[in-house]
Amino acid sequence: MNNTELTLSLLVIAFVFTLIGALLTRREGLTLRVIPAYVVLPESASDAVESDNRIHFSMGSSGLGQASTISALAAAEIMYRLVQRLAVSPRSPLITLSDPLTLPLAQDTLRRAYEYRQNLDYYHSRAAAWLPQGSRSLAFAAGAASLSADIDANSHVLLGRFGIEMAIIGESATRHDQALIGHSDLPEGQAIAFAQANQVLFGEELYVGPAYLGGRPLEWGGVIALDVMRWLIILGILLTALQAAV
């Protein structure tokens, strides 16, 4: 099986099982296994509104038109659902990012959430801040940490593409007694998130966020499709290993 056939097969499996999952869960919903970060995220949003604080969201170097396009879209969707909860407060959240193409996405995510709450007066496009990206993004992380400390954010939600620079934001979070919820689609960022964050989203957990934050049948279907594909890959690895051993 070549790469094209493999991609097509995965897409067909994902499509079919998403639809089947959506049909099965349309009436009775779906009981999802608990991912602690998705329990904490809405609570952090509620805390921020009640304590008149702000949340710092960051998409890192996730960029539209690159390999990280999907992680940018997934992060934006989660941010949208959380900003919907924050949009009742005049204290708007801060979104930092280092890819200029993601800036319009972040600004529009904020705008849509405030529009949903019919509270556009509180929306500021400058709440999404672009910080230029260095070769290792360390300058971006230092800038984002400094901006979030200045606005006195009570927590950081880092979703998207981060490398070792996540450690700088994590260190700043510790010094300023801010909570940190982290994810990265890069292994090095993921390792740092595990060491520093209060709650971590691992690998594919970012992409099922909408299902956990007020999901709809098609999003629940996506979770089922993801599980099916995961088990197919596990079986594939085991069978290949067995075949090699025999």
Next chain:
Amino acid sequence: MRRHRLINFLATALVMSIGLATLIGLMSSEGSTPASVADFLLQLIMVIAAVAVLIGVLNLMGVHWGRMARGEHGWPYSLVALVSLAAVIALRVLDRMEIWSGELEGEQLSPRVFEAVQVSLESALAALLVFFLVFAAYRLMRRRVTPWNLLFSAVVVIVLLGWIPLDNGDALRDVRDWLVRVPVSAGTRGILIGVGLGTVIVGVRVLMGQDRSYRD
């Protein structure tokens, strides 16, 4: 309301068609019509990216100007950021005008400034990272001792010790190499496979017109 629905419908139809066209193009043989269409669409992104950098610079100026105007905490840093931005743009313009004379004749000063400031700052930050990470591992154990946290800390210690050039440290180096080659590599692949599967799921959602990032 009806206008909104129409715009949403058109946006969804456009995203689905472009997504499918790009997908088909990327799977087609080079030089074929679908591949050329996909190439054209990807080139469009380059053009939009160039415009986006300009938008980004304007956003940067807006954010820092706003912080200064409101006298927010840390506003002097915003002043430094704006002055640096103006200085680098001026320097780049002067470079392009080839205005330098004497010892600087034919020189490009903006890359030199980049090397002197940006690269050294990033190197300094990179040097600090190891301390952040070791301290993070220590805090992890203070927060809660779980088998996974113990494993994480033990691996950090072994890998760090493994890099010390000890005379009789061959066994430690072997353990470090095995850790990096087998469990770390397997874990990394696991995470990347998970990310890949998640990407497929969101990709399918986009192709089905269920992504909301472009709709009101």
